[in-house]
Amino acid sequence: MNTIFFISQIVGIVPISAVLLFVLAKLVSRRPSSHLQDGYGYAVLITGCDSGFGHQLAQCLDHKGFVVFAGCLSPEGAGAQSLARQSSSNLKILKLDVTSDEEVQQAKKTVQDNLPEKGLWAVVNNAGISDWAEIEWSTIEDFRKMVDINLFGCIRTSIAFLPLVRAAKGRMVYVSSIFAFFNCLNMGAYSVSKRGLEAFADCLRVEMASFDVKVSIIQPGNFGRATNILKMKTGSDIWEKLDDERKHMFNRQYIDLANDYFNSTCKAGFKDADMVIRAMLHAVTSPQPNYRYLLVSAMDRFFFQLFPFLPTFLTDAVFSLSPIFTKRKEMLYAM
Template sequence: MLLSPQTHTSMITISVIGPIIGVIPIIAILLFYLVKLFSHQHRGPLQGCHGYGVLITGCDSGFGHQLALSLDLKGFVVFAGCLYPEGAGAQSLAGKSSSNLKILKLDVTNDEDVRQAKTTVQNNLPEKGLWAVVNNAGISDWAEIEWSTIEDFHHMLDVNLFGSIRTSIAFLPLVRAARGRMIYVVSKRGLEAFADCLRVEMASFGVKVSIIQPGNFGQATNILKMKTSSDIWNKLDEERKQIFNRQYIELANNYFLSTCKAGFSNASLVINAMLHAITSAQPKHRYLLVSFADMFFFKLFPFLPTVVTDAVFCLSSMYSKRKNLLYRK
């Protein structure tokens, strides 16, 4: 049967639009439950910070140290976890803060430290409970893969990933009771995936989970270990010394140091993001805090084919020098 162009067009429209109209009620229902799941009546520091507690790990220096002082000024009861509670960083923090800030001995890799810290927090819990946990403690190092030992990798994972998970599991019941916040300072993919899962699970309890993703803040903190080329060279075994010659080690170390100097020299961008995540009625899921140039890599690279992303690095001048300097048989 022949159809007029108008009829043919109408039938095509019906065939395309019909199924879409059919799923609209389903989409509406899904949106309703999603909004219901993620929307909760706001409770918390927007009505005043006094009476709320915040636990921060890694307060000896860097982001954690500065955040602890900022929250203390706002009136929070701050539980500042420090690796060395008698050290200069912790003592400086205690001297600059009010009596609302309490120094805790907290090595996030140590189960007993975490248990004792939880007991201390519970025994000193302010009237409105533990509003937030900021998983800030972390270490950073730089090296090519073959320059590191398996112990190096174990230690970094134990602090950066398992340390945050260990602390989160211990304090989640207290944060859930306050329908508060879990904050993660993330520069590691494993912890980011953990936080993403936790955000979905905690939404049912009114707990919001945020990820802080700082870029190059090496100058603003002391998280990066400064090494000399000799430090790297002396750690290598004889086989690797034959492959990674001394000249290349020197080049790589200088490149790393110059990269650090090119980063942010002030941590205020990160501290402000943390404060927003803790106190805002609608905190962001992610706070990406990088330079404009680095934003290109974070936003675009995940969508590019691997052959393209690899090519970008291969075209860099550092990569060309690396190829020329490395040992070849």
């Protein structure tokens, strides 16, 4: 009853059945425009093009005729220079650190000064970092850095460029992760940043619907091998960061075991990023892009689609089936 009352308050005490019929009618009556057969006359801004998804997407959109503004952390670096060599003159490398207000504003000015006639069609918020550690192995600075890039970086870029995308009735695309909803061991800081990102994108989607701007979220699974985004460590790297109290709690044997397990898991991921790039292209060019693109193996799809709807006691119980979780409990309680 509380939910019904809340909805009724929002829609002005209109019967819920009438609201549902109205929504269904709107969905049925929507006339999708044609796909963007090519990008001529349109521009797209992509953040994080030094490597990985952003690097590959920039090349694809360039080949489709878009003017591509490729935001790179290191414009003089090997990744940015390789991208420039392999692309047409329509691709422009921008220096863009998404944690810097000054660089975001400078990038906006450059984009505005070089827009093609049809304007800025899309912003793909791809820049991000990944790291793994148990929460007690992390510092507040570890969390702050992760959130500043993965969450606030996207917010900063979005607020700056939304007026241009709104003018073109274009697209906002956000690269999230399955870890936005899958609360896995060792991914606390990363999950915090991506869950916040999805909350932002969901709120933005509702607001932008009034302006015919579509918002999509990309949720890749294990693409560590395809992007090299994951930071590989040794047991010593982790151990040396811990103070004496945590060294006593998390013994060196367990640290090495956790590190080996994580490294082996990373090596089991997708070898290429084709699935993600296809989803990004669909989000940018389709007349009716998906709200979310869940990108995992066919075998894992049912599990990850079901996971967000399971009660908490079941989602937590899933981890008890993991070999590392069982060993963790045995080794730490043995102390």
